[in-house]
Amino acid sequence: MAVLTLPVSAPTLPSLPGKELRRRVTKVATTPISKASKALGGSSNSKEPVHLTHEQVEEFGRELEELRARIVADLGDKDRDYIYKIIKAQRALEVAGRGLMYVLPAWPLAVTSLGLAKILDNMEIGHNVMHGQYDWMKEKGLNSRVFEWDNVCPADQWRHSHNYMHHTFTNILDMDRDIGYGILRMDKDQKWHPYYLGNPLYAFALMMAFEWGVMLHDMHAEEVVQGKRDMNEVKELAKGWVRKAGPQALKDYVMFPALTGPLFPTTLAGNFAANLIRNVWAYSIIFCGHFPTGVQVFTKEETANETRAEWYLRQMLGSANITGGKLFHIMSGNLSHQIEHHLFPDIPAFRYPEMAPEVERIATKYGLPYNKGPFFKQIGSVWGKIFKLAVPDALVKMDEPAGVIIERAADVEKDPAA
Secondary structure, eight states: OOOOOOSOOOOOOOOOOOOBSSSSOOTGGGSOOOGGGOSOOOOTTOSSOEEEOHHHHHHHHHHHHHHHHHHHHHOSHHHHHHHHHHHHHHHHHHHHHHHHTTSGGGHHHHHHHHHHHHHIIIIIIIIHHHTTTTGGGOOGGGOTTTOOOSSSSOHHHHIIIIIIIIHHSTTBTTTOTTTTTTTOOOSTTSOOOGGGGGHHHHHHHHHHTHHHHHHTGGGOHHHHHTTOSOHHHHHHHHHHHHHHHHHHHHIIIIIHHHHTGGGHHHHHHHHHHHHHHHHHHHHHHHHTTTOSTTOOOBOTTTTTTOOHHHHHHHHHHTOOEEEOOHHHHHHTTTGGGHHHHHHOTTSOGGGHHHHHHHHHHHHHHTTOOOOEEEHHHHHHHHHHHHHHTTSOGGGOOOOOOOOEEEOOHHHHHHOTTO
């Protein structure tokens, strides 16, 4: 039986008052939970806010913990066989892609094969292995602490910016830097500025060069521009970029093209196109995880001193899924199950399709929204938000997410009679 250790934990934030788990509460939502209104949840389709007592939130968390424990107890050969099959497929696609670059008429096929190999490497293998999903196998090649991927971003910097910062402080404004990556306006509580008129343009540029954006994520570009960042820290990060991105660029843009001799230009273009395919796909899947309509963003005050159950609730309300077939889920690294990924980041993503119906059942039981939809609906709402947030708030109408009002553990401790 495998034993997992969570790589992330509920955040330790400053002790600040907080009650509502939604920032822009309605008039109804500001009403304290009364003993008479402690009926379980409500309809997830209702326009009225869902009210949960402290006991209900803790029970919600307990049910998710039970689900996690059942899956962990079942990890074994099935999971081991799956990841080895994916690695074998990824290597076959890469060898085929590199080899077909020598056959000029097969150039489109070579680009497609290499692009798919890079997608599998980054999403179903790299992302998931570096989350520690396969550490229980105790194999060096799948160890989250030493794994490196086919990407210009050093794995150790990704583990800090993504594994720790994003997964601990998910969708907390000014804490989770994935909300806009320091260059985009992705929530209307980010103060509008004329700079954001270029929001769609910045988003498009980030999509096209996504691996480079991920590499620079830990730099805090806006703080460097404002002179708030210690440049010695940036220099340390830059050393990692040179060590990782240098050989990566040399491999794709010099070595492999040179090996094809007179086909150098077409191989160079093919490798560039394969990286572009991977960038556009990875950006699209990842942005569908937290920015479609209905996903919620939180403040530091609302999430201070969270219990584990409250942390689970925030992860669910701050994430969204994409529906699709088995192949689609594999090619997304199963990040199409973003809700399950954020609830259980160290469980092999291969298990998320199995867990999703149970997670949705639990959400429905408590009247909580479970945000899911087909790819084009989710990515369409993401780009709609990017365009809307480019202009001043007075000029557009933003859709409000469903209200969820919870009785916080901190409030119960202050007023046991509440």
